[in-house]
Amino acid sequence: MKNISIIGSGTMGNGIAHVFAQHGYKVALIDMNQRALSKALLNINKNFDRQIAKGLASEQSKNEALANITTYQSISEGVQSAELVIEAATENSDLKLKIFAEMDAHAPANCILATNTSSISITKLASATQRPGAVIGMHFMNPVPVMKLVEVINGYSTDKQVTETILTLSKAINKIPTVVEDYPGFIANRILMPMINEAICSLHEGVAGVEEIDTIMKLGMAHPMGPLQLADFIGLDVCHSILTVLYTGFGNPKYAPCPLLTNMVTAKKLGIKTGEGFYDYTLGVKELRVSKRFTS
Numbered sequence: 657m658k659n660i661s662i663i664g665s666g667t668m669g670n671g672i673a674h675v676f677a678q679h680g681y682k683v684a685l686i687d688m689n690q691r692a693l694s695k696a697l698l699n700i701n702k703n704f705d706r707q708i709a710k711g712l713a714s715e716q717s718k719n720e721a722l723a724n725i726t727t728y729q730s731i732s733e734g735v736q737s738a739e740l741v742i743e744a745a746t747e748n749s750d751l752k753l754k755i756f757a758e759m760d761a762h763a764p765a766n767c768i769l770a771t772n773t774s775s776i777s778i779t780k781l782a783s784a785t786q787r788p789g790a791v792i793g794m795h796f797m798n799p800v801p802v803m804k805l806v807e808v809i810n811g812y813s814t815d816k817q818v819t820e821t822i823l824t825l826s827k828a829i830n831k832i833p834t835v836v837e838d839y840p841g842f843i844a845n846r847i848l849m850p851m852i853n854e855a856i857c858s859l860h861e862g863v864a865g866v867e868e869i870d871t872i873m874k875l876g877m878a879h880p881m882g883p884l885q886l887a888d889f890i891g892l893d894v895c896h897s898i899l900t901v902l903y904t905g906f907g908n909p910k911y912a913p914c915p916l917l918t919n920m921v922t923a924k925k926l927g928i929k930t931g932e933g934f935y936d937y938t939l940g941v942k943e944l945r946v947s948k949r950f951t952s
Contacts, residue, residue, distance in 0.1 A: 658682055659826060661738035661763075663731060663755055664813050665689075665696035668772050669744035671800025674700045676718065677724040678801075679829045686734035691826045693727040700725070703801055731755070732787050739764070740825070742794055743781075744772040747897050749814040752776060753784045760785035765919035768818055770794040774845050774894075775901040778811035788813035792822055795844065796831075798890070806833045807844050840905030845898050852890075853899055853914050859934075859950070860916040866946045884934040886946070887917075888927030896921045925949075 660676045662669050665687035673685045673696070687693045704721065707713035728734030728811045735741050741759050745751055748913035752771065759769050769791045771781055791811030797921055819835065826833035835842045855869050864872070870882020879886075887895050898920065902911035920926070920933065927933030928941060936945045 657739045659737045659739050661686060661757070662744055663687075663734070663740045663741065664744035664772075665692050665727075666744070666746075667699075668796060668800065671703075671798065672742055672744055672772065672796055673725055674703055674721070674801050675829050675831075676712070677721040678948055680720075680897070681697055681724065681829075684727045684734040684738065685703045685725055685729055686729070687727070688729055690729060692880065693729070697722075697725070703799075706900075707801065716761060723780060733757045733766070735763040737760060737764070738767050740768045740770060742772055743769045747774060747776065747875075747894055749776050750781070756781045756784040756791070759760035763798055768792065769820065770822065774798055775841050775898040777840070778809050778814070782811045782813060783841050789815040791820055792883070793838070793842070794822060794826070795842065797844075801932070804830075804832045805844075806831045807842055808833045808835045809838055809842050811838050823944070841898060841902045846902065849895060849898050849902060850911060852883045852887045853911075853917065854913040856887070856917050859884065860914055866950045888933035888935055888937075890927070891929055892917060892926045892933055893921050 658681055660681045661684040663672050663686045673683045674842060677683045683691065685696060704713055704718040708715060708718060725863045741763050743752060743755050743759065745755055752773065754768065763769065767796045769785060771793055772795060773793060774795055778791060782788035788811065789812050792814050794806035795809060797803035797805050808819065808822055819940050823833045841849060858864060858869060859866060866884050870884050873882045896913050899911055899913040924930055925932050928937050931937050932947050934947055936947045936951060
């Protein structure tokens with residue numbers, strides 16, 4: 657397997673493209689928006705420069721990797737030679753179903769169709785195709801060039817050989833794959849999101865402040881980042897979406913998004929990407945200041 661197509665050039669899509677290109681794979685990066693594609697290539701370039709500064713890559717390896725990436729604005733063109741297509745679009749079920757139907761229509765018959773979804777059912781996405789046995793989840797962690805884990809999710813009909821192929825491929829790009837089954841939130845977000853939601857509920861109920869909650873989890877539980885800062889990093893809209901999937905999928909009120917989270921998403925205070933969430937990012941991500949909304 658040498659030809660990989662990636663649909664979606666946002667943070668996750670360009671990170672996945674970076675890693676595959678760095679390991680010698682030919683990557684077709686697909687996005688309908690040319691501006692988004694240009695931004696993705698710029699981000700990949702910057703991320704390589706960070707690796708070079710840390711001694712993790714060379715200028716030559718950067719140039720070779722960038723030469724492995726070709727951009728497309730059409731799924732039909734971008735998947736023609738693909739042996740694996742990875743969908744990395746926005747975490748929206750209807751959008752992903754539409755993309756999977758198009759992937760299925762244009763990708764070669766022997767091509768594996770994967771999704772980077774963090775919560776949406778693999779079985780549901782497979783239902784939009786004529787090849788459910790070839791559909792699988794590849795949930796990369798952010799930032800993709802740094803994080804080792806790939807959560808590999810089997811759909812109800814995923815062929816065993818497809819799973820084995822994805823495990824082998826994940827190891828070939830220096831990742832550590834872990835197989836889970838297709839239930840809401842899989843494992844990573846089934847455990848992570850209730851923790852984040854409980855932290856938000858604790859803030860909402862006045863049990864402790866933003867810095868206090870994050871400090872306790874960092875120093876007491878050895879977490880590298882507190883749950884509220886992590887929520888800002890992930891995107892509060894994404895957290896809300898995943899919790900809604902869990903709540904709907906299990907029908908259990910313990911997964912219901914905290915009202916404070918819902919209000920913040922409605923107010924478009926989504927974290928780093930909008931400049932404000934639980935923290936204020938107007939001075940940059942390294943200059944952490946609690947949002948005025950949460951200071952007395």
